[in-house]
Amino acid sequence: PDCAVFGEKDYQQLCVVRQLCRDLDLPVEIIGAPTIRDAHGLAMSSRNAYLDEAELKIARQLNVILRNTAAALAAGAGQSDATEEASRALIAAGFQKVDYVEVRQSLTLAPWRRNREGRLLAAAWLGKTRLIDNVEVPAV
Structure with a gap:
């Protein structure tokens, strides 16, 4: 294929696929599609069907x-401080377990530095369902 579209919802997957294409010199354009959200901001996912x-x-x-x-x-x-507070807030909101809340550089997923655009990434468990999401963090 000339191009492939991956959702930004699984941002780490998108970054890995982009890097894989670069590393293997594959002539495929990888396009990131914005996360689709419900009216309340929840990222759309087939896993949402498991939630009451x-x-x-x-x-x-x-x-x-x-x-x-x-x-x-x-x-x-x-x-x-910010990521630890986010983990505490997720538990306080009712999530049973937080796998991670991390800020990474947008393009490489290397540790974030304030002068670079970043992504705030999270994975947390609600019942038997593991939910993931991410948002942009601007360079400051």
Whole structure:
């Protein structure tokens, strides 16, 4: 194929596929498609079908917490403090377990530096369902 489209919802996968194409010198354009969200901001996913109404209400907090954390980082909050607070907020919202909340450089997934655009990435468990999401963090 000349091009392939991958959703930004699984941002790490998108970055890995882009790097793989570069490393193997494959003449394929990898296009990132924006994450589609419901009216409440929850990233659309087939996994959402496993959530009951109460869990859906909790799940919708994932994006809210990530956006608030990205805003705090953009305003100068410390990276460790901000990501730890996001993990605590996810647990307080009703998630049972947080696998990670991390800020990485947008293009390489290397550790984030404030002068580079970043991605705030998270994975958390709600019941038996693992949800992932991410938001942009501007260079500051």
